[in-house]
Amino acid sequence: MRGKLGRAVILAVLLYAARRYYRNWGTTKEECRMKLPGDELIKPPSTRTTEGITVEAPAEEVWQLVQLRVDPAMTVEQTIDNRALVLCAEPPRFPWTSVISYHVLPRLDDQCRLLARTRIALRRPGQIVLAELAGPASALRTRGMLLAVKHEAEAATRQVTPR
Template sequence: MTTIKRAAKATALLAALYCSRRYYRNWGATKAESQMRLPGDALVRDPAIQTTEAVYIDAPVAAVLPEVLRTCQLASGFSKSDELPDIAVGDTLHVGFPAKMGRHHTLRFTVVEMVPDSHIVLSLAEPGLAGNAVVSFHLQPHWEDRARLLIRARVALRYPGEVFVVELIRPLVSLGARGFLLSVKRRAERSTSSSVSFSA
């Protein structure tokens, strides 16, 4: 009887994951955006997992990419948020999230490609995982004062069991990515608003 209950719980969990993943794997992105080819996709040719999330930002594209880098900097535990990191292709970028007791958990990425006002492509550089994951940020101008920011993640997994584990944690990853997008949005819009007010 216990085995039947466990099987039923596992089946219910899988069903819930399948239903919810249809929503959070491409949070905020259109069907066309989630299916389009983007710079960086070729680095993981046959991904087990691909997600695309997007948000509109009421700021020109030139104001957004610096805020992407600043937000990465803040997530890595730096406190001087006004200093823009000098990033170039080949550099290592530590991206993570704050944890308890003031510590920060970070993952190391290598900057593979960066085009101003267009996109930045990061490849995971952790030992044993290098090349298995690519995260890229893409900017699309909408008129002069509005931009669309996309995050694309492509992950190649080596073992079938890894897929199940990633599916379990993907809602948290999606929430983190969404929080990142909204943080960039707030910072870019606030910076643009301050610049307009100062000019006036």
């Protein structure tokens, strides 16, 4: 019995550590704390994740690519040119109300940060469990989208300005 309990505790600790990592994958503490457009659309109780990546391309180039990645199952709630795209999904298309926003933060003339913030309104304990179980898969999907935008923007920039 103690062996099973020990394994369960180890598994819980590992899952908690993984959760802490994927919840804020690639972001700074400052980026996680930032108030961003779309944050006001979902009030607690909710879950929130912020993922980010540095892109070696102008913010305008990245913004154009972000706009092409709109999920047709979501509605556009807000657009701030060259800065933010806020999408919303609600039941019955989604199991819960979700807001996903993409933010392009210019750093230099040829560099920016791309952030993806997800907020999910959770109203019942079962939803909390489902959201936590889906968390790693959602994080991988979001990371894939961020990397796709990064690679495409950087490739387009290299074609325009050979090094």
